[in-house]
Amino acid sequence: MKRQRKHWxxxxxxxxxxxxxxxxxxxxDLCDRHGLHPTLFYRWQKELFENAAxxxxxxxxxxxxxxxxxxITHLEHKLSHKDxxxxxxxxxxxxxxxxxx
Numbered sequence: 001m002k003r004q005r006k007h008w009x010x011x012x013x014x015x016x017x018x019x020x021x022x023x024x025x026x027x028x029d030l031c032d033r034h035g036l037h038p039t040l041f042y043r044w045q046k047e048l049f050e051n052a053a054x055x056x057x058x059x060x061x062x063x064x065x066x067x068x069x070x071x072i073t074h075l076e077h078k079l080s081h082k083d084x085x086x087x088x089x090x091x092x093x094x095x096x097x098x099x100x101x
Contacts (some may be wrong), residue, residue: 006035013044020045 017036019025031038037057 008036014048016041017045017048 016030018029020027027038027041030036031041042055
């Protein structure tokens with residue numbers, strides 16, 4: 001009977017590779033403990049280093065957050081302009097009421 005394959009999450013993969021890099025655990029011990037083949041471990045490590053630049057790509061906020069901030073700023077400006085127009089119209093309205101009374 002075939003054994004079911006384990007589907008590793010990204011967090012689990014990172015934890016295993018982190019144990020090797022930070023805790024200096026030998027690869028053979030990690031593979032025995034977690035039940036994985038050393039080739040798989042080294043593939044994960046290679047993927048980690050190939051994609052490491054993505055972690056440093058955005059200095060500051062991600063692009064999506066910047067777009068949201070720009071939109072918020074635009075809407076705040078539009079709202080303040082609307083408030084000014086309403087205040088001016090109300091002032092004229094009150095002045096007209098005073099003149100008619």
